[in-house]
Amino acid sequence: MTTSIIEKPQGIWVIGYGSLIFKPPPLYSFKVSGYLKGYIRRFWQSSSDHRGTPESPGRVVTLVSLDDLKSNPKFHNDIHLYELNGTHHESELLDNDESQSLEIKDITHKVNQLDIDDLRVWGVAYYISPEHVQEMKEYLDVREQDGYSTHKVPFHIINVDHESQETNDVLQHTSTDPKTGDYFIESMIYIGTIDNESFIGPEAIEDTGKVIKHSQGPSGPNLEYLSNLANAVRHLDKSGRSRDYYLEDLVGIASQ
Template sequence: MAQSENGMWIIGYGSLIFKPPPFYSFRVNGYIEGFIRRFWQSSSDHRGTPESPGRVVTLVSLEDLLVHDKLHHDIHVYELLEHKAIVSVGASVAQSSVSISSVSKADLKVWGCAYYIAPENVEKVKEYLDVREQDGYTTHVVPFVISSISEENEFTDEVISHIPKENGVSYITSSIYIGTVENASFIGPEDVKVTAKKIVESRGPSGENLEYLQKLCESVRGLGAADQYLEELYKLASLYRN
């Protein structure tokens, strides 16, 4: 969240994409750079229980990828492949030979959305998110590049006109909820097959874990973005459920 005299922005890369916060004025689509999206966060309060935690998404930064060798495997399997098509579910996926040290933030894009909250609704939405985004999530400031405006109304033109541009690209700088690698609920790196089975088995107060994964996949597709990790995870989960 980024609060100002003009209101604030909320960035979504997980459930916020398909389950918007209350009282938002309009939404834009776009991406953040320098992160990968993974189902490596344990969920004991929404899509699982304390006895049987589910899995929800978090972001892993390029800085953490560079520091922690154990996180390297996934980025070579998904984000760094020259040809990102997965031939068959569950098959061994060829890995890229790109050195992790040569990866830039621009090489890693996570597509999502951002919601504008008018000044009179800022405190109410902050209180709502403080309850919703628990179990290991903390706020971090990141830039968000706007690719399109998905909802337009009487507020849109005025707010958008104040958004800065860099090299012709509009962006906002905002806070975002992330479960970092240091938080107690961080699970990863976890084999995609293990994650898929856990998602199929899990259910919590907010519903089935598989529903979360399905809606997220559909929402990211709706942005016109490719996320091979999400797609393989969903295909595996669908097979295990059947």
């Protein structure tokens, strides 16, 4: 689930913020990691086809934009946020040693005081070479369903998995952020928006954890999805910038 595609003459990019991070597409040339700005990642999308059943839906991730958080009446101005990079110091969420402790504190912020740069969701991007484009499109058409629709957002590239001539050639045709110099991809991304019929947020993290703990679908146990995602996201960046404290907190609740 949760991928995006941007077409280029030399191939396509497949961007993932959910299961594609730990379960990549079967055919890709190289991988990069980075982030989307102005979104939070939440297990607020009901899943009746992958990690649950129609009779007992599980939960999978989607993105909620800062614009939706600010403008939609279903979200309160006071919200527990885990992804406040830089400006609000993520380390405040942890007790003792940040690199070791998993005891996470809730921090409440006023949504209307947040800026797009305050929120980052880390993910990956896979480059698919031209000869595999059609096969991967068909693959993603099956994988992306149950409420997801396409939207265009920039993905900022921070780390390159490995450098090669192909990597350099592809990135030379990629835009750069004038402020930071980072590469970024103007990407079509699949999101379960807040008005799709499978969106169940906002939902208390304790309630989400209970559903995940007991749900299972054709793709396997819901808790397996969550655990794999939290672990994979944590290791996207060697400097620790990619840690998602919402996912780690949710793992602890669902594992009890």
